[in-house]
Amino acid sequence: MTGQFPDESLPALFEAVSGEDRIALAVSGGGDSMALLHLACRWSRLGGPAIHALTVDHGLRSDSAGEARAVAVFCAARGIPHETLRWAEGPGETGNLSNDARTARYTLMAQVCAARGIATLLTGHTLDDQAETVLLRLGRGSGVDGLAAMRPVTSLWGLRVIRPLLGIRRDDLRRMLTDEGIAWNDDPTNEDRRYTRIKARDALDALAPLG
Numbered sequence: 001m002t003g004q005f006p007d008e009s010l011p012a013l014f015e016a017v018s019g020e021d022r023i024a025l026a027v028s029g030g031g032d033s034m035a036l037l038h039l040a041c042r043w044s045r046l047g048g049p050a051i052h053a054l055t056v057d058h059g060l061r062s063d064s065a066g067e068a069r070a071v072a073v074f075c076a077a078r079g080i081p082h083e084t085l086r087w088a089e090g091p092g093e094t095g096n097l098s099n100d101a102r103t104a105r106y107t108l109m110a111q112v113c114a115a116r117g118i119a120t121l122l123t124g125h126t127l128d129d130q131a132e133t134v135l136l137r138l139g140r141g142s143g144v145d146g147l148a149a150m151r152p153v154t155s156l157w158g159l160r161v162i163r164p165l166l167g168i169r170r171d172d173l174r175r176m177l178t179d180e181g182i183a184w185n186d187d188p189t190n191e192d193r194r195y196t197r198i199k200a201r202d203a204l205d206a207l208a209p210l211g
Contacts, residue, residue, distance in 0.1 A: 029067040032124035035173035110157035
């Protein structure tokens, strides 16, 4: 395997779960999570742990079910176990849809992992997500500890959560997917300026020339 992510780079990328027999992957169908799925699939075939893909359909958009089916088809073609989990309850009355959806997502995945005997979940958070998180926390007046942002390994909802792509740029992952002929779905909310994280993303784009 040639390119930016050769086979010999994968053990280091997934070092945090090198002793696992089986792991779960959070796969929405977006570029970051599809890149994670592709890389983890390659690593598994090279002797890494078996993988089990989980997609949460929040039911908040008309095409969300189709996006989940696309992930299922991708996994079926590669012999990867996959489950689509549906958020039956829907948003609460907190007024914070993003937080409600995140809580539901991790709760659903934690429940399935517990039922399947899986203790570790991998997510596709990237260096761009890290930068956005730091900028948002800075805007909220976080101190030095708060600005540490996301950690590569943490515990959440009873799961050991690993973020192996935190040091990789989103554009690099999408370039890999394009080179490999792998499609992904772009969430339209990523263009919705009503969301604070999208405003942060725009700000980071503006700051990019400064490094």
